Amino acid sequence: MSAVTPGPGTLRIALTSVFGDPLEASTWSGAPANLANELRALGADVLSIHPRSTRGHDLWDALQHFIGLGGAPLNREATMRIPSARARRALAVSQAALRLGVDRVLHTGTLDMPADASDRAVRHYLYCDHTWDLAKRYAVRGRQRSAGRAEPFEELERSAYAACQHIFTFGGYVRDNLVDHYGISPDRVTVVGSGMGRIRPYDGPKDYAHGAMLFIAKHLFTEKGGQLALKAFRIARRRRPDLRLIVVGNDRWRSLVGAEPGVHVVGHVPWDALEELLRSAALLLQPMFNDPWGQVYLEALASRTPVIGLDRNGLPEITDGGRHGFLVPVADPVVLAETIIDAMADPDRLAAMGESGQRHVLSRYSWRRVADSISRTFTTQ
Incomplete structure (x- = not known):
């Protein structure tokens, strides 16, 4: 005490x-x-x-x-x-x-x-x-x-x-x-x-057309949506070979992911490096199964990075019903892959979502x- x-x-x-x-x-x-x-x-x-x-x-x-x-x-x-x-x-x-x-x-x-x-x-x-x-x-x-x-x-x-x-x-x-x-x-x-912890809002340049997607998990890779994200990314990349996914949070994820085309596992990184990844990403791909709230969603939106997640728990509220991200109705890799392709096909929409999402979370949280x-x-x- x-x-x-x-x-x-x-x-x-x-x-x-x-x-x-x-x-x-x-x-x-x-x-x-x-x-x-x-x-x-x-x-x-x-x-x-x-x-x-x-x-x-x-x-x-x-x-x-x-x-x-x-x-x-x-x-x-x-x-x-x-x-x-x-x-x-x-x-x-x-x-x-x-x-x-x-x-x-x-x-x-x-x-x-x-x-x-x-x-x-x-x-x-x-x-x-x-x-x-x-x-x-x-x-x-x-x-x-x-x-x-x-x-x-x-x-x-x-x-x-x-x-x-x-x-x-x-x-x-x-x-x-x-x-x-x-x-x-x-x-x-x-x-x-x-x-939102130590996250600093970002208002600098972002490349929504060519930026990578980001998945973040310090622990509970599967529960945080890691396996589902990988399956969906694999499907989406068949139609969009230019797609990239960065997996961050734990060095053990390298052995889980293996040599997956288009996926780069950076493991555990210092906070400044994680903040830079959030700022450079075009999209946060985080289909968490049962995370109650998801502070990572707030941190992404504060960085003007729209989010993709399952339509459950706190994400509908954080994204204001999907205005600042993409809500996937079921935990299905095919449905998630379609959402990825749809999102990455319109960089201007991602930019607008990022700006409105940042305003939303900074004013409320x-x-x-x-x-x-x-x-x-x-x-x-």
Whole structure:
């Protein structure tokens, strides 16, 4: 836990995450850390809570997970579906908040939230990009099996949402699901969006006629749409041999891609090099299967690079219904290939999309806007 000495009358907030210290830039793509910086800039005192399990607890959770989910893959998220594990961590968070003298905790997921509203000394808030119900809709590969055996987890989620003082969401589609599926009152959910990290908007020259397409993934190559993108690119290149695709994010992708004509794998690159790739690309080809939001879409549009992705989750909202990108209705390589050919056939349309997309994301998405909205809610509750 970390703390900053507050001034008199300062708004005090504790951020928490089960996946790492929320004030570290590596946690949840840096979202909590970026939000904390902007809340501090607004005068708030932001603290960090990150309880750690003992080895005995971890072993017990593993046993309960094996019994309850029949040997489904063991990871932090899976074990936290166990009621006792969630209750233990939720209690640890509340106790840490009281020790720090904080009565507001902003969670970045439900896995460390209380399952009821009996904790009156601490008010719990949530900032989320997805729900369990939404995650099940496009479950990837073997995750369908564990999802089907986790009905109790759905009830834990429902209870956690109900116990929240207020819920902040990345997108409107998440808010709608919380209201329609989980029965949360609309006045207890606010869409605040997200920011874009360190990306610098680009207004320099771009070659939409001859520029390469770009695919980015630091991990989860298949889930981020890598295999689907490669299959579609292979089909599209039969009709457009001049097409090029750059794959970036992880050196291991070289062995996955192999010697694919027209595809260049650059692997892991420094941030400045990634920013330059985003600026020079004609199109971001990123057909992610079940990514809740996709900050990479925002970064591409801030670089005036239109995007291609599946018509699901946050992408329709980010592209304003397809005005600043191409929404593919199904995860089919033939359909995706047709979309690629259609997009690359009209450089002027890509240029217009890039300009309008940049205006759209710069006017709507920033960590300062998120912090402003959350701070206003905190000061009225």
